[in-house]
Amino acid sequence: MVPxxxxxxxGAILFSIGVYGLLTKKxxxxxxxxxxxxxxxxxxxxxxxxxxxxxxxxxxQIFSVFTITVAAAEAAIGLAIxxxxxxxxxxxxxxxxxxxxx
Amino acid sequence: MxxxxxxxxSWLNFTILALAAVALLLVVLLFVMYAIYFERKVIGWMQLxxxxxxxxxxxxxxxxxxxxxxxxxxxxxxxxxxxxxxLIAPIISFxxxxxxxxxIPFTENLYFTDINVGLLYYGAISSLSITGILLGGWASNNKxxxxxxxxxxxxxISYEVPLIMSFLGIVLMTGSLNLRDxxxxxxxxxxxxxxxxxxxxxxxxxxxxxxxxxxxxDLPEAExxxxxxxxxxxxxxxxxxxxxxxxVYTFALSSLxxxxxxxxxxxxxxxxxxxxxxxxxxxxxxxxxxxxxxRATFPRVKIQQLMEFAWKGLIPVALFNVMLxxxxxxxxxx
Amino acid sequence: xxxxxxxxxxFALMAITGGVFMINLSRVIHMVLSIGLSFFGxxxxxxxxxxxxxxxxxxxxxxxxxxxxxAMGTMMTQGGDEGEKPKRRLHNVLSFLSAVLVGAxxxxxxxxxxxxxxxxxxxxxxxxxxxxxxxSNFVIPFELASILLLVALVGAIVLAKRDGEKD
Numbered sequence: 222m223v224p225x226x227x228x229x230x231x232g233a234i235l236f237s238i239g240v241y242g243l244l245t246k247k248x249x250x251x252x253x254x255x256x257x258x259x260x261x262x263x264x265x266x267x268x269x270x271x272x273x274x275x276x277x278x279x280x281x282q283i284f285s286v287f288t289i290t291v292a293a294a295e296a297a298i299g300l301a302i303x304x305x306x307x308x309x310x311x312x313x314x315x316x317x318x319x320x321x322x323x
Numbered sequence: 324m325x326x327x328x329x330x331x332x333s334w335l336n337f338t339i340l341a342l343a344a345v346a347l348l349l350v351v352l353l354f355v356m357y358a359i360y361f362e363r364k365v366i367g368w369m370q371l372x373x374x375x376x377x378x379x380x381x382x383x384x385x386x387x388x389x390x391x392x393x394x395x396x397x398x399x400x401x402x403x404x405x406x407x408x409x410l411i412a413p414i415i416s417f418x419x420x421x422x423x424x425x426x427i428p429f430t431e432n433l434y435f436t437d438i439n440v441g442l443l444y445y446g447a448i449s450s451l452s453i454t455g456i457l458l459g460g461w462a463s464n465n466k467x468x469x470x471x472x473x474x475x476x477x478x479x480i481s482y483e484v485p486l487i488m489s490f491l492g493i494v495l496m497t498g499s500l501n502l503r504d505x506x507x508x509x510x511x512x513x514x515x516x517x518x519x520x521x522x523x524x525x526x527x528x529x530x531x532x533x534x535x536x537x538x539x540x541d542l543p544e545a546e547x548x549x550x551x552x553x554x555x556x557x558x559x560x561x562x563x564x565x566x567x568x569x570x571v572y573t574f575a576l577s578s579l580x581x582x583x584x585x586x587x588x589x590x591x592x593x594x595x596x597x598x599x600x601x602x603x604x605x606x607x608x609x610x611x612x613x614x615x616x617x618r619a620t621f622p623r624v625k626i627q628q629l630m631e632f633a634w635k636g637l638i639p640v641a642l643f644n645v646m647l648x649x650x651x652x653x654x655x656x657x
Numbered sequence: 658x659x660x661x662x663x664x665x666x667x668f669a670l671m672a673i674t675g676g677v678f679m680i681n682l683s684r685v686i687h688m689v690l691s692i693g694l695s696f697f698g699x700x701x702x703x704x705x706x707x708x709x710x711x712x713x714x715x716x717x718x719x720x721x722x723x724x725x726x727x728a729m730g731t732m733m734t735q736g737g738d739e740g741e742k743p744k745r746r747l748h749n750v751l752s753f754l755s756a757v758l759v760g761a762x763x764x765x766x767x768x769x770x771x772x773x774x775x776x777x778x779x780x781x782x783x784x785x786x787x788x789x790x791x792x793s794n795f796v797i798p799f800e801l802a803s804i805l806l807l808v809a810l811v812g813a814i815v816l817a818k819r820d821g822e823k824d
Contacts, residue, residue: 223665225772228702230764231669235695237760238676244752248685250730254692257723258676261699264715272706277777279786282708283795286787289711289718290802294809296723300730301816307734308819336660408686439782440709447713450721454693457728461686469732476725500784 228269235262249306249313253299260292343435347424355570360386362615369619396559401463404556408462413557413564416455419448420571427578428503430588430599441502442494445579446487449534452568453479459565460553471552474626479534481633486530488641492523492648493583502579506587515586522644524584526637528613531576533633536569537614539621540629577610578603585610665705671698685731693724710784 235258242255264285271281303313310318360375360383367374375382400409426441428434438444453476460472493516494500497508509515517524533540554565581587585606588599624632675695679688696719703712779786791799 222776223662223705224774226767227665227669228706229767229772231672231702233760233763233767234673235676235699236763237756238673238680240759241752241756242676242680244756245680245749250685250727250734251679251688254679254689254727257719258679258692258695261696261719264711265699265702268703268706268708268711271708272776272779273773274777275773277773277779279779279783279790280794282711282783282787283790285708285711286714286791287798287802289714290806293718293723294805296726297809297813298816300726301813303730304733304817313734405684405686408690438709440713440784443710443713443717447717447721450717453721454690454725454728457725458686458690461728461732473729473732476729480722480725498785 225269225273228265228273232262232265232269235259235265247315249303249315249318250300252315253296253303257292257296260288264288347435348421351421351424351571351574352567354574355567356386356390358570358573358611359389361611362618365612365615366619369616390563393563394560398559398561401556403464405462405464408458409556410561412455412459412462413561413568414455415458416452417564417568417571419451420568420575423448423575424571424578426502427575427582428506428587429578429603433600434503437501437503440500442490442500442505445575446483446490449572449575450479450483452572455568456553456565459557463553463556465556467551468553468555471555475536475553478536478540478629478633481630482530482533482540482637485526485633485637485641486534488638488645489523489526489530490583491641491645492520495645495648495652496520502582506582506589509586510589515584515589515591517584520584520644520648522640522647526641526644527580527584530633530637531580532614532617533629535572535576535614537573538618539623541623573611573614577607577614580610581606661705664701668698668701668705671695671701673698686728689724689727689731692727693720696720696724707779707783710787 239255239259239262242258243252246252246255267281267285267288269281271277271279271285274281306318307313312318363385364374364382375385378384378388400406423445425435426438426444428437456479457472457476460468460470460475463469493505496516496519497505499505499508505516554562557565581603588603590597590599590602672695675691675693675698678691679695682688682691696715700712700715700720703709703715
């Protein structure tokens, strides 16, 4: 059996990649994707603990189902917002969407 | 599922798995070759023509010749395409179409995986092909192919919803997503699900036809408006891959329909002296014939009719079917 | 080495290389494709953890739907593409450091804790159990999630529709 630490390590690495992408990328779509990657990393942890934890049971998987639901809703809304922004400003570059700063 | 995976990793196990997969691939390729021949013959007869009849006896080698021609053609990559995506898109599109076949039980003993979420597996993996089609259309850098790709995505995503919903009635009745359990439920109760789930069957038939991008729902490759849709720029064996995807899905979807609605390998009227694999093949060929028949007789619909039909027609009917099945199940009729 | 280790290794590699390529590639559509690979790898990990239902939901929602949606989004927002002109070198370095710090901290925590080593057998057919639990203990969150999805559906259509468009 692959030990629990292996899965957790994959989750941690994915999460760090997501953090880096979120902080550096300017394209709105890639920012959204980085968030999805971080949520995915969390899901890996939840499912791993639902199999290996101290009181392991199915609840971890159920939490993941909810995470996936929310992530899907978030992606749809996020993309719709990006399309609306693009229509008004002809860019989805996050550093150029700064009307609130001025 | 981990039967072989749990054992010590050895080249013997690996070779067994690989050989089984190659054997299945050969069967599927043979099917595809003769399905195309059969399709051209059927359409020919329906239009009072002869169909292919020159190469070999009754034209039997026509598709073999076609395939050879496609394989030895030059692999043309246009200059302004996104090279990497252009090369990889047919593969992304084809691989899932072959992967889904693994879940289908052909007879009591002939199946590749006994996966307990078989139906979900089919729905999930088959949705991956759409990515290949979209990327192929995009990478070609051609307005017709991008339009075809977009249309194809819109259509396949829209029709996937009623397709999966039409399964749900059966899942409610059997309480399982395992395809073998579903066939066993039909054998045990002695009645194929086409009768109690007739609405689901009709929805599946229509949505499946649209999912395969076949006439009357072949908008993505409508020759007379889009030249050929998402694979305009493809030629040679990459084009063959897209064609192959379509026909392998025909194989997979017809097999799935046999499994879900027509009792799989079950022999009707107690005619058990005919082996189960023959029964499976007969039912399967009947459905394949239906697809060709529909292609020969229906006119193509318009794009807005297509989308409206999915969202305003099929999905409410499929939902109604799920509700009805749930009510009947609660009342104890099913 | 059993096949399970090999499978774990391949899926983990898929998940991580997908993520790394997303960071390093330059065209947005390639990034979207590589993240699709990453999602697929995660689904594989779920299968290894006896969560088949979740694995195929992951493939259906992430590798299928979200990847395609983001690819279409990229196509609709062309021009906002490939414009990484103002080089914020300091910002990038600091972001990299913080991400590495987060990762290192997590990995340190993971490798210094002694986890339970024996996996619990969740049963070969745990999809039924998921259904039962979902509709008994978690029925209110489930209903809320369905309302959330409905709101997201309507909201996305309203947001993405052009102003003053009939129909």
